[in-house]
Amino acid sequence: MKFFWNRRHLNVRHTARIRSDGALILADSRVFANPSGATTALGGNHQNGWSAFRRTPDGRTLGELRTELRARRGQ
Secondary structure: OEEEEEEOOOOEEEEEEEOOOOOEEEOOOOEEOOHHHHHHHHHOOOOOHHHHOEEOOOOOEHHHHHHHHHHHHOO
């Protein structure tokens, strides 16, 4: 599944995929255990990757998807 982070003020769009183990793989092949690590590496300061990265087909954030998955699992 593909995700994106649009940095409107910089006119930059970062893309990523999610591995089966949940790690985020950036377009440049760097791998991060969580989305906040990826956005921080891309942005140069702490960023909340759970709200920054959005699913390509519908624009839902990783945080929204995580909340939905946890609700389905009863967590």
